[in-house]
Amino acid sequence: MPAGLYRALLTVVGAIAAIVLAIVISSVAIIAAGASPEAAFAAFFDFGETERAVVNGIVTMLNRAVPLFIAGLAVAVGFRMNLFNIGVEGQYRIAAVCAAYVGSTFAAPAWIQIPVIIVVAMAVGGFYALIPAVMKVTRGVNEVIATIMLNYIAINLAAFLVRGPFTGERAKGVLTTTTPTLPESAWFPNLNVLFEMFGLPAPRGGGLWGFLLVAVLLGIGLWVVLERTRFGFEVKASGLNASAALASGVSPKKMVISAMVLSGAIAGLIGMPEILGDKHSFGSNFTPGLGFLGIAVALLGRNKPAGIAVAALLFGFLDRAQGPLQFANVPPSVIMIMQGTIVLLVVIANEITSRIALRREERRAAQQLGRNTPVEVAA
C-alpha cells in the first residue's frame, strides 16, 4: 500500500474512532442532563418529514458549514507554520462591518459591486492581522496574546461602528441596529437552482448561499498555494523546522507577515456569505463566534483544506440539530459538549495515528534497505 494512502486511511480510522468515543462521552452527558441518548441521536438524523423540511435542514447545515470552512482555512494558514492566529474572530467582524458599510455607499453593476465588497473585506481583515504580525516581528510580542487582545478591540469597535458612524435606518419595531442595507446589485445569487434540478422544493429564507462556490474555489486555491508553490513550501518548512528554514534563507519575518496577512484576508471573507447572501447588512445580531469555532475546525481538519471541509460539514451537521433536540427535550448545549469532545479526541487520535504512520515509514525504509543491502550480522 502506498504510504500516502495508508496515512489517509489511518487518519479516517482514527477520526471515526474519536467520533464514536465522543458519542459515548456525550451520551453520559445527555443522561446526566436527564434526557435519553437515543432520542438525542435520533434528533441529529431527523431532518423532518416533508421534502421541504429535509431541504431546509440540508440548507441550514450547508449554510452553517460555509463560514466555518472559511474560518478553518484562515486559522489553518497560520497553524501550518506554528503561528497561532487566535484573532480570526476579531478580523472577520471588523472586516464584515467595514465591507457591509462600504458596499452600501454606492451602487454599481453586480460584477463590480460584489468584488469590491469582497476586496474591502479581505483588505480590512488582512490589515487587522498585520498589526499583531508587525508587533511580533519588530518587538517579539507573542501573537496569541496580541490577537486575543485585538479581538476585544475589534468586537467592541464593530459594535460601536454599527451603532455610530456606520449605522443605517432602523425600521419601526426592529430592535437590532444594522448598517444600511446593501443595494440589490450586491446580493449574491443563491444556489436554490440545485434543488430545483432534482425536482425538490426551494428552501425558505435566503436559500442555499451561493458563496458556497466561492468557498470551494478558495479551498482549492489555498490547497494549490500551500502544496505546490514556493510560498507554500516556505510555510511548510517554517512550520516543520523553523531553524532549518532560517538557515535555508527563509526569512522568518517575511513569513510571519505574509502568513498572518493571508490568514487575516481569508478571515475577512467569513462574514461575506451571510452579508451578501442573506442579511444584506451587518447588524448587532450578526453571527458571532465563527472565528473561535474556526480554530476547532482547523484542528479537526488537520490544517488541510479537504479535512477542514469535512470538519466544517460535521460542525454544520451538529449545529443544525439545535431545533430538533429541543423538540426531543434534550438541552441543545449537548451539541457543544459533542463538538468539544470530538475536537479533543480527534486531536489525540491525530497524534497517535501520525506517530503510527511515521513509525511504519521508518520500518518500511529499514525493511526495504534490509532487502537491498543485507546487513552483515554475525549470527
Added chain:
Amino acid sequence: MNADTLAAVQPAVELEGITKRFPGVVANHDIRITVEPGTVHAIVGENGAGKSTLMKILYGMQKPDEGTIKVNGVEVAFRTPSDAINAGIGMVHQHFMLADNFTVLENIVLGAEPKKGGRLDAAGARARISELAAGHGLRVDPDRLVEDLGVGDRQRVEILKVLYRGARILILDEPTAVLVPQEVDELFDNLRELKAEGLTVIFISHKLDEVLSIADAITVIRRGTTVASVDPAEVTARQLAELMVGSELPTPETRESTVTDETALKVSGLTMEADGFRPVPKGTSIPLYVERLRAEGRRLLLDDVSFEIHRGEILGIAGVEGNGQSELIEAIMGMRPVHGDISLDGADISTWSTLKRRESGIGYIPEDRHRQGLLLEASLWENRVLGHQTRPPARKGIWVNRRSSRADTERIVKDYDVRTPSVDTLALALSGGNQQKLIVGREMSGEPKFLIAAHPTRGVDVGAQAAIWDHLRNARAAGLAVLLISADLDELIGLSDTLRVIYGGRLVASLDPCDVTPERLGGYMTGAITSTEET
C-alpha cells in the same frame, strides 16, 4: 565451562544474547558482554555501531527484544531508568543533563532531594556531597552555579549526581567527546579512583588511545553485535581499530595542496556582542566602537575575527565547543547580525540576507542536521528543495518544480550513495549517515563557491565518514573554498590546508596542520598555550 562456577565473585553486569530490532539504525544483535566488578570495562565501536542503543537497554530506556541482563548475578528486567538506578546502575550522558541556573548542589540532589520536615535538607545534602566528592577525588564547589562551570567540572557534577543516587555501576557514554586532552587525563584519574573504591565503570568510546590507557577489559562492537573481547595489554590501537571497522581504516589525509591565490571568502573584524546586537553609533568607526566595548568589559562572542579562504583551500577552525564557532557560522550565513565585513568573490555581502548569500554560492552543512539541516517529517526531495527553493531545479516561477526536484534528488541519492527506498521516503526514516550524505549532496549542488562544513561527519558511520571526506576533497580540488569546523581533531588536522584556533571568540593561533599534534592543538584550544605563532 560456566564462568560463574569458577569465579568467586559474580560479574557486575552480564549481558546475554541481547537483540534489539530498531528501524533506521543499526540494531543490536546477540550482544554478549561480561563486566567484572571493580574494573573499567570499555565498549568500543564506530559511530552508529549500536553502542548507545546497548547502553539505553542497560539503563532501562529501551527494552531488548531478546536476551537477558544480569546485575550482580541476578536477572533483571528494567522498564524505566529508575529501575536501573534502583539496581545500582547510573548513567552519565554524552550531553549533560544539568539545569544551568541551579547550583551544583541543587543539580546533584534534583529528583532525589533529601527532605527534612517537607523542606530541602541542604545541610544534609552538602555533607553527603562533600563526603562523596572527597571519597572519590571529585573536587567541586557545591554552591557554584552550573552555568559558570567548565565542561570538565560539569562532567564531575554528572558523575557525582549518579553516585549520589547510590550507583555502584557507572555507564559513561562517550565521556571524552567534549573534553580536551588535559581534561581527559583528569577524568581518567577520577575513574581510577572510582575503580579503587570498588565501583564498576562501563566506558563507551571510539577513541582507541584513551580506551587502551584506561580500560581493564575491552569489548568491540561492530554493526550491532559484539565481535571480540580483548585484553588491552595484548592489542594495539591499530588492531582494535581494524576490529572495529572490519577493514582498512580510512584517513582524512588530504594529498597535494590545491590552494590558489584567488580569495573566495574574506571576513575582517567580525565582532559580536554577547548581550545583543547594537548598531554602531553614527560618527564612530567599527574598530573604535569595538575598542570601546572591550574597554567597558563587555563579553564578546566574536572578537575581531579575520581570515581569508582561497579557492581550493580548506580552512579548519579548532576550538572547544562554545567558543564562538556557532556565532561565526551564523554571522557568515547572515542569520545573526554582526559588526565587520564579509565579502565573497570580492563582493561585499555583509548586508545581504541569508537567502541572497545562499543564492550567490554559499553552501552550508550545519552542525546539527536535525535542527538546521532537515525537515524530518518531509520527503527527501522536499529536503532537496530546502535552501534551494529560489533556484533551479527546485523552482519554476512561483511553483516548486516537483518533477525536476525529484530527478535531482535521485541524482544525489545515486552519486552520494544515500541508502533510501525512494526519494519520497521521509527524512526521519534514514540513518544519520544517510541523512548527512543527503545534506552534503544538496549543499554541493548548484556549484557553490564557498562551503561551511560544521562537524560534517559527526555521528555518522565510518563508511559515510570516508565518503564525506572524499566529497570534500574532490570539491576542494575543483576549486571550492571550505570553512571546516570540527571537534574531531584528526579530521581537522587531516583535511585542513590551514588551521586556526578559536578561543573565547578570538582566533588565537594559526597552525600548520602538517606539524601539529592533537595535544598541542588541545593546549591552544583550552588557552593553556597563549603565544600566537604564525606559519
